[in-house]
Amino acid sequence: MTVKLYYKDPYIRTFETTVKNEQIDEQGRYVVLHETAFYPTGGGQPHDVGTINGVRVKDAQEVDGEVRHYVEESLQSQEKVTGEVDWVRRFDHMQQHAGQHLLSASFEDLFGYKTVSFHLGQETCTIDLDVPKLTEEEAKRAEESANKIVLKNTEIISKWVSPDEAQQYPLRKQLSVSENIRLVMIPKVDYSGCGGTHPAFTGEVGGISILKWEKQKKQVRVTFVCGQRMIDELYKKQKVMETLTKTLSVPEENVGEATKRLLQQTNDQEKTIDNMKEKLLTYEAEKLVATPHTVGHNQVVQLISYEYGMKELQKLAKIVLNENSSVIVLLISEVGGKIQIVCGRGSNLTLDMNLVLKEVLPVINGKGGGKKDFAQGGGEAIRSAEDVMKELLNRCTVKV
């Protein structure tokens, strides 16, 4: 068993010890020391990183009471070593972890909402509350209550106890182990079995801020940050707000209103643009209807466009056919290396437009289809739109 210095004193950052052995497993090369201050992943708290004799420790895991320090280089030839824990990371974990105790205690003591899981993430932390919903008022009160305990600067005590001794405390949760029981106690606030690292006083948590909550199946997931992460979060949000106030040219308190107004304007403008497009298409269709070409025995309305999409071509064709039921419509658009074709004919004619289209599509490696009176398709612009139009026209000369 490795002697766990982080349980003796969670504030140990540097320590001297000797190497027990070095081995390689599926995760890589690891070193086992006689003593360590490196906390291995466990109880919702991520592992420490740091260095051993200057060699980087990228991971720490506990297996059968031994802490494996995954190192980037071999330490085999070295007997005496100095370990150094990345303190910024570890202290951050201590702040988040202790903050979670306080927040969970507040939710439970105020409303009876039990915490069923905890995740300490890289940027934020979450707890899952065993309730179907959480109100703004409840979240606010729990946050306030937890922050009051931070301000009280209550001592956080950890203690190894026997199962009998453990039962003398008002434990928040049934213990998950029956031996090597470690209790973390914040007198009058929280008594929990916990193997993590915590600061000595609640004041060191610095503060707790709930960022959001959302339904997660039958529970509510509360996202929060503590200590330095609160400052980082505030800075991040201030930067976002700065961009918003500058872009919208409004003071902070009007950002919400201004954004709503802007979205409404955009919606209105989109509607106007749609209306104008519609009018433009009708105008274009009328112009086309007025100037049909005689092709063999038929009257053909044709257009090559370098801007319309399939939707516009279809609309255009339909307007033309509504105006004149004795014409053939051949519309092609060439946009972004693609060719799209719409061909149709009025109800007074019988030419099979689907067949016309299918005969021409191979010319552009295209796909498509439709009905005898109206068909559409598209392919690659490997032939010019003019060529494709000629191919279509050649098939529309017969009397039908």
Ligand SMILES: [Zn+2]
């Ligand atoms: Zn804990």
